[in-house]
Amino acid sequence: MTMPILAGFYPDPSICRVGEWYYLASSTFEYVPGVPIHRSTDLVTWELVGHALTDAAVINAPTGIDGASSGIFAPTLRHHDGLFWMVTTSIRDAGRGQLIVHASDPAGPWSTPVYVPDTDGIDPDLAWLDDGTCVMTWCGHHPPAIYQVEVDPRTGARLTDRVELWRGTEMKDTEGPHLFEKDGWWYLTVAEGGTHVGHGVSVARSRDPRGPFASHPVNPIFSHRSLPHPVQATGHPDLIELADGGWAMVYLGTRPSGAYPGFHVNGRETFIAGIDWVDGWPVVVEDRFAVPDRDLSWDDAFAGSALHPRWVAPGVFPGALAAVLGDGIALAAGRGPASGEQIAPLCARIPAVGFLATAEVLEGDACLSVRMDARAWVGVERVGEVVQGRAVSGPFDQRLDSLPLLPGDLLAVRSTPSRELYGRLGPDLLEPGIVRDGRFVPLGAIDGRYVSTEVAGGFTGRMLAVEALGGTAVVVRVAYEEDPRD
Numbered sequence: 001m002t003m004p005i006l007a008g009f010y011p012d013p014s015i016c017r018v019g020e021w022y023y024l025a026s027s028t029f030e031y032v033p034g035v036p037i038h039r040s041t042d043l044v045t046w047e048l049v050g051h052a053l054t055d056a057a058v059i060n061a062p063t064g065i066d067g068a069s070s071g072i073f074a075p076t077l078r079h080h081d082g083l084f085w086m087v088t089t090s091i092r093d094a095g096r097g098q099l100i101v102h103a104s105d106p107a108g109p110w111s112t113p114v115y116v117p118d119t120d121g122i123d124p125d126l127a128w129l130d131d132g133t134c135v136m137t138w139c140g141h142h143p144p145a146i147y148q149v150e151v152d153p154r155t156g157a158r159l160t161d162r163v164e165l166w167r168g169t170e171m172k173d174t175e176g177p178h179l180f181e182k183d184g185w186w187y188l189t190v191a192e193g194g195t196h197v198g199h200g201v202s203v204a205r206s207r208d209p210r211g212p213f214a215s216h217p218v219n220p221i222f223s224h225r226s227l228p229h230p231v232q233a234t235g236h237p238d239l240i241e242l243a244d245g246g247w248a249m250v251y252l253g254t255r256p257s258g259a260y261p262g263f264h265v266n267g268r269e270t271f272i273a274g275i276d277w278v279d280g281w282p283v284v285v286e287d288r289f290a291v292p293d294r295d296l297s298w299d300d301a302f303a304g305s306a307l308h309p310r311w312v313a314p315g316v317f318p319g320a321l322a323a324v325l326g327d328g329i330a331l332a333a334g335r336g337p338a339s340g341e342q343i344a345p346l347c348a349r350i351p352a353v354g355f356l357a358t359a360e361v362l363e364g365d366a367c368l369s370v371r372m373d374a375r376a377w378v379g380v381e382r383v384g385e386v387v388q389g390r391a392v393s394g395p396f397d398q399r400l401d402s403l404p405l406l407p408g409d410l411l412a413v414r415s416t417p418s419r420e421l422y423g424r425l426g427p428d429l430l431e432p433g434i435v436r437d438g439r440f441v442p443l444g445a446i447d448g449r450y451v452s453t454e455v456a457g458g459f460t461g462r463m464l465a466v467e468a469l470g471g472t473a474v475v476v477r478v479a480y481e482e483d484p485r486d
Helices: 091-096
Strands: 014-018 021-025 034-040 047-053 076-080 083-088 098-103 114-116 122-128 134-141 144-151 163-166 175-182 185-192 200-206 232-241 247-254 269-278 281-285 298-300 322-324 329-331 346-349 355-363 366-373 376-383 386-393 396-404 410-417 428-436 439-442 463-468 473-482
Touching (some): 047 083, 247 281, 366 428, 366 473, 386 428
Antiparallel strands (some): 021 034, 076 083, 122 134, 322 329, 376 386, 428 439
């Protein structure tokens, strides 16, 4: 299976079921609001219903380059006793411990976070035992291992000392634990090998949820490392029992392309596989679910009284950057035109390689860009009566071609996928430009590898960003149209 169920930057999936409905949470790092919650009845088509964390102070990510890939790490989403529970790590507040919120409705409102003290680390999980005890399992660092403690999830209080459950196999970075019970066995799934091409899924089991845990004899049970598969970096699993009694696994993966060693640009995405049980162990069946390739184009004229939930922002709530006018948005002042570091972009995920994005700016100076972080982006800037292409990659800041601005010009960025496998091309060609009289006019071209994870680093994916330059700006439309050739 090569198509994700959530395309674009939706990593570290966690899933739960309530009746016929399935709910899925993802990590978000510096972006606000954090931890999107999707729902589905068929495990293939998903609808965004809300976010578990809407307070930028809880996410605690600085604006600008200092905030890149900070904020919220991997969550776990569970349903117990009529409530949804989400536990995660706000990485700059990891010293306060793992944070827990709950809600009766996944669309919100969610409770104020509580923190579990003395649980420094990442990737927490919640599970309830038969007697109602809640245990939190997480990846700790001193020494590196998977640990567990009993907690009161409403208050965050620790009820026991931590116990070590498992140190994983000999692969590096044993993390992302999830604990669940089936047929009298407690299973502990983890991610190992690092969240890139060595990524994989390992599992251990025990008759007691507090351990000791015995490793599967042939871990990892799932990985695409060293395989000629279009989806790489597969791992960070979460398993779910289906309404019909079957089982499935959600996991993250990337779709690299371009010249060796390959570049992925849309982030770590969420995929799904079936699970069979053989001799008391899970067996991954990759092709059980048919996931179609979908056109995820959209066109936003900012009608109504609130931003569409596709819009997020690094470090701040998007409503702090964009005032909805009913027929457009007023963007708050951002970086000056001389600066190459984005500090106040309004962003939406890019789920494909191959697209044309446009923005209609009514007033003020503005920029439309494809970004990986505040210092890795390609875009087009409108400053005064001039439009100019620009590419920023770390310390390198290149101004490209420019044209006089004419009435009706739309800011535009085009991505054309690379079809070359063994040459010098990256995953795509990014061209900042304008759309004039219905025709795209490029203002330079940049190899898309400069806006990839492999070059920029970090844990996120490409975003479409619109921002005001210097003063405020009014934008009346932003559109994203996927290339059918992708």
